[in-house]
Amino acid sequence: MTGRVRAVDGPAAGAWVRLLDPAGEFVGEMVTSASGEFRFSVPPGHWVLRALTPHGVAEMPVEAEPGRAIDAELRLSERLPERLEIIQLATLSLGNRSYLITDGSVAVAVDPQRDLERITSVLEDRGLRLDTVVETHLHNDYVTGGLELARRYHATYAVPSGPPLGFDAVRVRGGDQLTAGELRIQVIATPGHTDHHLAYAFAPADGLPRLVCTGGSLLYGTTGRTDLMGADLAEPLARQQYRSVRHPAEVLPDDTVILPTHGFGSFCAATTAGAVQRSTIGRERAVNPVFRQAEDAFVTGTLTGLEPYPAYYRRMAPINAAGPPPRASLTGPRLADPAALADRITAGEWVVDVRPRAEYAPVHLPGTVNFDASGALATFLGWLVPFDAPLTLLAADHNDLQAARNELLRIGYDHLAAAAIGNPSGAAPRRGLPAQAGLVLELSSATAPASWGARARRCRRCSGGRRKMQRVCPGDLLAGQVGQPKVEDDQVGVGAGGQLQRPGAGCGRQDLVALALPGSHRPGGAAWARRRRSARLTSSQVTPAGSWAAWSSRSGSGAAGRAGCRPKAASRRLLETTVTLEMPIAIPARIGLSSPRAASGIRMVL
Structure with a gap:
């Protein structure tokens, strides 16, 4: 069956054509070509064709007979009655967004967080009935509120097929169709961030898809990381992601709004997400590497751009699969x-x-x-x-x-x-010098390596003694040591400035101190360090190889570090022992920072 869609002023390119059975049930759909043409392969029988665009709708019955081609022409005549609203619920501390999609009377919740008060207050204030709760995947960075929310409102709870669950839910997969009030929801398989990942395209009952909730697959300017199910699956999932993310872009109109869950500071993004607050399929086609690169180049870029992620991530998917306990309990x-x-x-x-x-x-x-x-x-x-x-x-x-x-x-x-x-x-x-004097490094982005160095494994005292560091990664600094939480002498951790100055990795312990972002007026910043007469090092004194020196105030003596720099004379008497870090350290630009320069401060914890 072939045909074409015509508007008043000519062919309707990019119109959405749906094939329905005589009862009005959905059978298939496609987008017209530049000349407004479409094609379906159908068995003999009676069918209904419906054309949908932002400018109008047309519908006509057709009969397919063996050996006879059907050439149908649908003319757009009436304006589409449609209403669809997005209510965004941002969780800035985790870099995520949840959504309520509504037609004005019923609502669908997408990837809800566990603090349900934000959602329930919107539903009550707007007089909305919650019909459905959908999950794009079993989340690795937070405990879902979806199960508790669905039970509280007796709503349908749609969860991707695949992983076993410890509770009852509607299991959905790519190709499924859901309805909620006047909303039609098309389920699209987008494996990559996880092997069961789904996206949900929303449209009014008689309209084109207006938005697609992409979870952790297609993000603004990037895609979701693919190593959260295990390092051995990172490359296969990256290849799946390359192929699956492209599918929605092939079937959805260019003006379809993209609503990702991750990508606003979350470590679930493969690389740094774009700074835009809104994007569409058409825009991502133009700027996102997944559409601009060949598969091998995309996979290489995805895997090499991966940064360490928080230790608690490995606990989230099992909790979400088992069914989190209600917060009220x-x-x-x-x-x-x-x-x-x-x-x-x-x-x-x-x-x-x-x-x-x-x-x-x-x-x-x-x-x-x-x-x-x-x-x-x-x-x-x-x-x-x-x-x-x-x-x-x-x-x-x-x-x-x-x-x-x-x-x-x-x-x-x-x-x-x-x-x-x-x-x-x-x-x-707390007066006078901290128990351990520290050092602030001011590094330009030119001296910072491109990614966090997983090669860093040792710290060395100038006396030649060696201790193996259990972990070296942002935020994970000293995790192996302070987990007890005692820290032995000469164990060193490193973290970046910006938001990474906020974790208290030993800050306040009698045997540790953390100095934070240069220029900060807060205690822990460079100004505070100068008042405490700690040493300060500029980028011109640091070798590009990244061997940086730090000093402590323990008793003993030692030469200056391999960075080839010595403390200023005024501070030298306070800095008696030198610890050298032999590791390239990069600055993660993702953590809510406006530019690499903003992340150029390095904190050393001794």
Whole structure:
């Protein structure tokens, strides 16, 4: 069966033509060519053709007979009645977005986070009925709120087919069709970020697809990373991603709005996502490497651009597959008195102070660790604190405590050992030099290698002693050492500036100090370092190979590091032992930073 679609002013190129059976059930669809032509292969029988464009709709019945070609002409005549609205729910701390798609009366939730209050308030304020909840994949970076949300509203819960689940859900796969009120939802298979990944294209009941929710597959200017199911699957999934992501672009109109879940600071992106806040299929065709590169080049670029990701990621998919417990069933932490806090610190448990660093640095409880709750608390605490470790939170007030707990619930840290409010008894002012003097490096982007160096494995004292470092990667610094959480002498970790200055990897411990982004006015910044008479090094003093020196104030003596630089005379008497890091360190530009230059600060933790 062949045919053409004509508008008032000529052929309707890019019109969406659907083939329906006599009962009006969907059979197939395609987009017309530049001359408005379409073609279907159908058996004999009665059919209905429907043409849809942003400018009108046309419909006609046809009869297919053996040996007779059908040449149908559909003329657009009426305006499409359609209404479709996007309500975006951003989770900035994790770099993700969830969505509510509505026709004005019913709504569909896409990849909802666990804090359902944001969704329920929108539904109640707008008078919307939640009909369906869909997941693009089993998420690796947060605990889903989809199951609890669907049960609360008795909504359909659509989850990709493939992984076994510990709960009942509607399993969907590419090619399926869903309906919710006046919304039609086309399910598109897009494996790559995970092997079961799906995208969902939304259209009004009698209209063209207006948007597609792409989850972790097609992102703004990039695609999702492919190594979260295991390093051995990274390349096969990257090849699947190259092919599958291109399919929606072949069948959806160029003006289709793309709504990704990841790509706004999330480590689930393969490379740095674009800075745009909105994109379409047509725009991504023009700028995204997945459409501009050959398959081998795309796969190579995807795999070489992968950065380390938070340690807690490996826990998320199993929790989501089993079915997360409802948040309402989780009890809050009990409040701890000063004696209990002291006991927990003495026992080596994690006691985390979530106050801003400017408040924490001058006065805090010795032995605590500072993670500023105003930053990416969940990401970096989940990177450093073992998942099942006893964890106590200290906050300035109840609101801050609840906000911090909400962040941790997003990543499955459901059970806090204890909590405390206000300035705990025993907190002491910290004056003079830190127990370990540190060093701030100011590096230009030209001196920073292109990617984080997985080759870094050793740190060396100038005396020749060697210690193997368990891990060297952003945010994971000292994870192997402070997990106990005692740190032995001469163990060194390195992290980048910008948002990576926020995790409290040892900050506040008596044997550690972290100096942060150069130029920062906060304690931990370069200005603070100068006031404390710590050494400071400029990019001109650092070799491009990346061997950088750091000094500590322990007793002993040592020569300057292999970087070929020595501390200034005014500070030399304070800097008695030299530790040299033999590792290339790169600056991850993804973490919400506007440019590589903004990420040029390196923090050294000694």
